[in-house]
Amino acid sequence: MRPALALALSVLFFASGQARAGDPLPSWNEGPAKQAIVAFVQKTTTAGGPEFVPPAERIAAFDQDGTLWVEHPIYSQVVYCLDRVPAVVKAKPELAGVEPFKTVMSGNREAIGKLGMEDLMKILAATLTGMSVEDFNAEAKKWLATAKDHRWKRPYTDLTFLPMQEVLQYLRANGYKTYIVTGGGQDFVRTYSESTYGVPPEQVVGSAGGTTYGYDKDGKPFLTKEPKLLLNDDKAGKPEGIHLMIGRRPVAAFGNSDGDKQMLEYTKAGDGLRLSMLVMHDDATREYAYGPAEKLPDTKVGTFTQALYDQAKKSGWVVISMKNDWKKIFAFDP
Amino acid sequence: MRPALALALSVLFFASGQARAGDPLPSWNEGPAKQAIVAFVQKTTTAGGPEFVPPAERIAAFDQDGTLWVEHPIYSQVVYCLDRVPAVVKAKPELAGVEPFKTVMSGNREAIGKLGMEDLMKILAATLTGMSVEDFNAEAKKWLATAKDHRWKRPYTDLTFLPMQEVLQYLRANGYKTYIVTGGGQDFVRTYSESTYGVPPEQVVGSAGGTTYGYDKDGKPFLTKEPKLLLNDDKAGKPEGIHLMIGRRPVAAFGNSDGDKQMLEYTKAGDGLRLSMLVMHDDATREYAYGPAEKLPDTKVGTFTQALYDQAKKSGWVVISMKNDWKKIFAFDP
Secondary structure: OOHHHHHHHHHHHHHHHHHHHHOOOOOEOOOHHHHHHHHHHHHHOOOOOOOOOOHHHOEEEEOOEOOOEOOOOOOHHHHHHHHHHHHHHHHOHHHHHOOOHHHHHHOOHHHHHOOOHHHHHHHHHHHHOOOEHHHHHHHHHHHHHHOOOOOOOOOHHHOEOHHHHHHHHHHHHOOOEEEEEEEEEHHHHHOOHHHHHOOOHHHEEEEEEEEEEEEOOOOOEEEEEEEEEEEOOOOOHHHHHHHHHOOOOOOEEEEOOHHHHHHHHHHHOOOOOOEEEEEEOEOOOOOOEOOHHHOOOOOOOOOOOHHHHHHHHHHOOEEEEHHHHEOOOOOOOO | OOHHHHHHHHHHHHHHHHHHHHOOOOOEOOOHHHHHHHHHHHHHOOOOOOOOOOHHHOEEEEOOEOOOEOOOOOOHHHHHHHHHHHHHHHHOHHHHHOOOHHHHHHOOHHHHHOOOHHHHHHHHHHHHOOOEHHHHHHHHHHHHHHOOOOOOOOOHHHOEOHHHHHHHHHHHHOOOEEEEEEEEEHHHHHOOHHHHHOOOHHHEEEEEEEEEEEEOOOOOEEEEEEEEEEEOOOOOHHHHHHHHHOOOOOOEEEEOOHHHHHHHHHHHOOOOOOEEEEEEOEOOOOOOEOOOOOOOOOOOOOOOOHHHHHHHHHHOOEEEEHHHHEOOOOOOOO
8 A cells, every 4th residue: 555545544544533532422512411421421431530430330321211212292112002902802802892992992092092090001911911021022023123103104213312322322332331221111121122222131120010930831931921010110119120120329310201300319319420311302393392391281201390300400410402402313314 | 581481481371371261160170060061151152153142142140049159057148137136126125025036136046046937037127128228238248247157267258169150250251241140138149249259239130129219318319128028039039030130031040959940940941052050069078968869957948859950860950069070169278
């Protein structure tokens, strides 16, 4: 190779290397949110610095619905459960005339939208339990590969927030173990966490039911999913779930709703430098707007109250404005 | 440096390097148990080979009591709980006259040894719950640093089996994530798992109680340990706990008693090459003998029945004889 060409290539390589090293968060606009993340990572990984965190203690916890992917108008897992009802009714025809299955089978979206929490629990129990772990995983994966969101006409796993994917990768590149800590079903999220977020199943903490060990007719052991809730991983259940499943207090935590309040408090209350952040949905054009300032009709999905906003400001948590802080929201954005 | 000397040194270095690479299990005698471990690791890590296991799926599960450290004459954690009774009674003097606390306070070892399961549960609840996670961790660490086993007069954390420590390290050096899956208390084992075994707290699955999130008088959040059992990580509870906490089936599992049967079955029933092993305590001179052939007085600690031995032989599990397979048992052995 001619020396001039070699030099030019090495300059190019160096420049692109610098660009990558210099901006680990290219989908973020410059501003306090991006600055807070970069400063936190630099300080906690500077050996000998006052804020250094040993690699073994670098635990970061991420809520999923509304923090890592779209949660409106309804949680993706609830869509899964509703989509599974016909198969459940086919297997147990006696359910066809019983509520809430009757309403779901009617296809009347307005009536389905009005189902209460008790009805929803019956649907969750019927569609998420009573089968082997392997059968459940296969069904969930099949659905995720084919079902599409109504607005973007894309698989749900495409609807992850690119800026948050960058945060996950940036933290991992700096020795952090990234955990998902979700109110969603632990088994459900585990079926796609590794391919979608690079988070292995053993780093997913979620609402979890019990299983029962047994044997099939050939004597082969298997686990059956039971309708017995062991961990309701929401609100106070999030720090409780973190203790149960991880056993260490996170150094950084990311959420987007009142359900994440306790996890962010618990994270921030640890010794040394801590990072607690809240994603605020304030971009109706590119995603949805249901932040505290939006005066939206009351939503039960991802509620972010003014009280939470005030607590964040008072406690030194950083609020991320999707509208102002994120250059791109989805990887498929132009 | 003179060439001859340099050559000699490099030969020495090479030889010692070879010795290390060639024998990852120096405390094991040559034999079928050692061979099984080495063959398993080589086959599952040979890229392109028929038994290759991708790094993400390399999960190995180890029972603790009797598999990684001494469990006789009584589980170390039970000694901890008994040792904590005076402090509990001091804090709640009304317990001094109530059984089983009265018997424990009497110091009558024979009477203490006869306490039943219900009494033991009361002692466990009183000594392991009702305090913050931080207070519990501090107390357990203080005890582990000072308490000594009656036979060897050494800290309990010295009484780990050197050959099993080598297996843990050998598996980790080959990309395996090593988990402890113990009937003991998850929080208790987590206080020393990292320093004693190189297993971080998040890779300890154990019998686990619930916690409750709350705030102290200054508004600082903390978790209180509650006497509510979420996971009884023994027998069928082991595969159930593995699913809850890891979400993947192990490729290798190590146990020593009937309480590990289901974990070994579950591991072995997975696709591809699997390794299930049982440590048999048959060395009364160097440790204890309570294996199936020993015809010992019935022990409730680490029971290894003839039925389990027969199942192991029938199912292709490998039984490790402490007497014949282990050159050294403890790191402090001569």
